[in-house]
Amino acid sequence: MTLAISTGAPFSAVLGIGGYRPRRVVDNAEICTLIDSSDEWIQTRSGIRERRWAGDDETVQMMSVAAARKAIDRSGVDAARIDAVIVATVTHLYQTPAIATAIAAEVGAVGAAAFDVSAACAGFCYGLAMADSFVRTGTAGHVLVIGVERLSDLTNREDRSTAFLFADGAGAAVVGPSDQPGIGPVVWGSDGDQAGLITQTESWDAAMEAETPHWPTLRMDGNPVFKWASYTMAKAAAEALSRAGLRPEDLDVFVPHQANMRITDAMFRALKLPSDVVIARDIQVQGNTSAASIPLAIEALLESGEAKTGQTALIIGFGAGLVYAGQVIVLP
Ligand SMILES: CC(C)(COP(=O)(O)OP(=O)(O)OC[C@H]1O[C@@H](n2cnc3c(N)ncnc32)[C@H](O)[C@@H]1OP(=O)(O)O)[C@@H](O)C(=O)NCCC(=O)NCCS
Incomplete structure (x- = not known):
């Protein structure tokens, strides 16, 4: 007895991208009221001029839904035809249920398969790799991929190694069938030997049982992460380009x-x-919005006209784990 298997579209593509940026702009001067730093140091060492921090009403779900609605509208796909919703986040603070199910219901992807992915700043690219496979194997017809973070909830505003970096926002993409290849092979992986470079200060139970109960925050050994990202990630990005059959000049x-x-x-x-x-x-x-940073950056380039529909874009996410994932996509 041989089982029947699903078969999907020959190719997949990103059909629409949308983002949500929280209302409150936080400039470097405000950051420097709590850490010993300067606007000049932050701009020179990180490039950041300002970032956005979410207000109480700008929850992980609210920001995700706003970004997803834009992506769905721009894709021209009826939300009811979305079969799977993947939400990449490390700042949905409930262990269960996944936030993806509530988002699927709110955007009208009724009954869709829905789950969260914890792959830090690589989460959006992990989600895109899965969405591409789902569409080409027939596991799902259309997939909504969201990267969303409220990193300000887990940032110690008095820690000068992280306070100026982390920020909040959401980005979303609709992936579906296409006549032409629109998502290249993913190059992804992890390096658990370096898991200690970006972590929480402590587990939730340790933080809550401390003499003064508090929330854990993120801590990072910035310099080794900086070197790993600059060299090892450049090699992974080069591999993603070559696996998509492109040369740098393409x-x-x-x-x-x-x-x-x-x-x-x-x-x-x-x-x-x-x-x-x-x-x-x-x-x-926008600062570093982890899983949201790549779709937000793509949306900004498309909206400003610097990048155009049909162009090829090399994307690569990397972060806590350490984890990474990169691929070439055709812009929607
Ligand atoms: C955080 C980061 C901007 C720091 O830049 P850096 O060039 O590595 O800086 P260092 O940590 O080596 O510190 C250099 C000096 O600046 C000082 N410094 C650190 N933070 C500072 C701050 N906020 N303001 C002013 N000075 C600061 C340090 O004390 C050090 O001083 P010293 O030379 O007198 O000892 C950088 O390491 C980084 O971006 N890392 C990667 C982040 C990342 O990719 N994360 C991945 C995904 S989340």
Whole structure:
């Protein structure tokens, strides 16, 4: 007895992208009221001028739904035809249920398979890799992928190694069938030996049982992460480009995770990309929004006209784990 298996579309593509940026803009001067730093240091060492922090009503669900509605509208796909919802986040603070089920219901993807992914700043690219496979194997017809974070909830505002970096927001993409290849092979992986470089200060139970109960926060050994991102991640990005069958001169747009402008520049140099390749620099106004950073940066480039529909974009996410994932996509 041989089982029947599902078969899907020959190719998949990103059909629409949308983002949500919290209302409150926090500039470096405000950050420096709590840490010993300066606007000049923050801009020179990270590229960040300002970031957004979510208000009480700008929850993980609210921001996700706002981003998803834009992505769905732009894709032209009826929300009822979305069969799977993947939400990449490390800041949905409930162990269960996944936030993806409530988001699926609210956007009208009624009954869709729905789950959360914990892959930090690589989460959106992990989700995109799964969505591509789902569509091409027939596991799902259309997939909604969301990257969303409220990192300000888990940031110690008095920690000068992280307070200026982390921020909040959401980005979403609708993936569906296509006549042409629209999502290249993923290059992804992890390095658990370096798990200690970006972690929580302590577990939730330890923080709650402490003499003064408090929330754990994120802590990071920035410099080793910086070196790993600049060198090892440039190699992974080069592999994603080559596995998509492209040479550096074939690429139109480069959208690395918005972790640090100097990392973006180091990767750009290591990849030997031509000077006319458009580079995402959303970090200047948005800080590091982890899983949301890549879709937010893509949306900004499309809205400003710097990047255009049909162009090829190399995207790569990397972060706590350590984990990474990158692929080439055709912009919607
Ligand atoms: C955090 C980061 C911007 C720090 O930049 P850096 O160049 O590595 O800086 P260092 O940590 O080596 O510190 C350099 C100096 O600046 C000082 N410094 C650190 N934070 C500072 C701050 N906020 N303001 C002013 N000075 C600061 C340090 O004390 C050190 O001083 P010293 O030379 O007198 O000892 C950078 O390491 C980074 O972006 N890392 C990667 C982040 C990332 O990719 N995360 C991944 C996903 S979440």
